[in-house]
Amino acid sequence: MLTGLGMAAAAPLVLGAATRVRARDRPGSDGGPVGRATVLQNASLVLTMDAGVGDGPLGAVEHADVVLRDGAVAAVGAHLPTPPGARVIDASGKLVLPGFVDVHTHLWQSSMRGGCADRDLFGWLAACNRPTFPRITPADMYRFVRLAALDSLRSGVTTLVDWVDAIGYDTTERYVRALTDTGVRFTYAMFQAEPQAALLPRVKKELIDPAPLASAQIATHAARPIEGLNRLHWEIAQDLGVMLNSHVLERAEQRADQPLDVLGGIGAFGPRLLMNHAIHLTDEEIAAVADHDVRLAHCPLSNMRLASGVMRLPDLGRRGVKVGLGQDGGTNDSSDFFALMKSAVGLQRARSQDAGVYPGVEDVLRAATLGGAETIGMADRIGSLTPGKRADVIVIDPATLNFAPRFDRVNQIVFNGRPENVHAVFVDGRPLVLEGRLLDVDTRRVVREAEEAASRLRSADARSSPRATRSTHSIFD
Secondary structure (H helix, E strand, C coil): CCCCHHHHHHCCEECCCCCCCCHHHCCCCCCCCCCCEEEEEEEEEEECCCCCCCECCCCEEEEEEEEEECCEEEEEECCCCCCCCCEEEECCCCEEEECEEEEEECHHHHHHCCCCCCCCHHHHHHHHHHHHHHHCCHHHHHHHHHHHHHHHHHCCEEEEEEEECCCCHHHHHHHHHHHHHHCCEEEEEECCCHHHCCHHHHHHHHHHCCCCCEEEEEEEECCHHHHHHHHHHHHHHHHHCCCEEEEECCCHHHHHHCHHHHHHHCCCCCCCEEEEECCCCCHHHHHHHHHCCCEEEECHHHHHHCCCCCCCHHHHHHCCCCEEECCCHHHHCCCCHHHHHHHHHHHHHHHHCCCCCCCCHHHHHHHHCHHHHHHCCCCCCCCCCCCCCECCEEEECCCCCCCCCCCCHHHHHHHCCCHHHEEEEEECCEEEEECCEECCCCHHHHHHHHHHHHHHHHHHHHHCCCCCCCCCCCCCC
């Protein structure tokens, strides 16, 4: 039972000096009306993810309103005054929390959902990933990315980090446009081989910087055979002032590539490094990650699917390592972020046979929101419903067959929740989902166009089927 909530709810928390707002996040940056407020009224439970705004580590406030204004969280509390002209949404009986942050995905891989289901990482890369990616046309890339981004949005994801392999400028433009058209907040982690590395700053300047909800990272795949390229990527990341994003030790066999030695040798070990998977770390490596504040992405559903192993989350948690959750594209198979949270808890319990092992429910909810924001260096703007932060908010409806009856709402979010419980989604204060439906989206058309694109792709596969090869590392994942 939650305690002390009456006192927490009694005092409205007013927009103030909580967060400095960047120029690109100022009111009207998405072209919407400036000044109009939205009130999520009388929510059964608000989890702010800010211990200073509510009760306990999740910042719980019962029977509360949440006011959104100019793309930011303006106030959280009980019986708040309704601003003139505000849109009022009755949140009675519902749960309100920050949007989920997906710190690692590959949206284009929706093109091969369910593919190579009997393969491990190397088999999947060889038989599904490598043959598919280079055959996707710019127009069809838009269709696959938009499908997956909308699916993520319906699951409550408001921010995602998309690791994208080397593609041409025209395809990149379509990729970024698909994300911006969806309305989700995104970080585009872009890879290029050395001959095309000049495209990286160009893409940031011409495609990412003008998009109000976009940011950039430089993607790499740390391995001794391409150490020179890894060094170049880190130099470009430093020049652009962005994070370096690398796959690391998804499989034990990849230790032969010495990825951590490479990342340390080029000087990248630190808070501006995001390592994906990082399953097979030694005690010494975990200590180094913690000491240097390196950030990690945990992808439990994909890791299970590809028989890659289980991240050592309890050991990382003891050392205070910042870890977010990632769906990892096609090998997550769907965009169910609730299943991702549940598996992150369940895997550790199954492995340790200890129901009290880290992460618990509160830990994984934090990892899905504020922890994810911390992992990608955006906790000053998103991840909690702290007044002054950007209004990335989801509303969950528990009055469904899979969620009811009420017992412990916090536990039920993780263990009972499904995408169909997402009642509303706001990104930067803009409603993208209301009453469980995507706004201004013809979902039948999105699905139809993705199906048609997949048919073209399968036809191309049938005409040209290169021999699959096995590798212990790949820049394609």
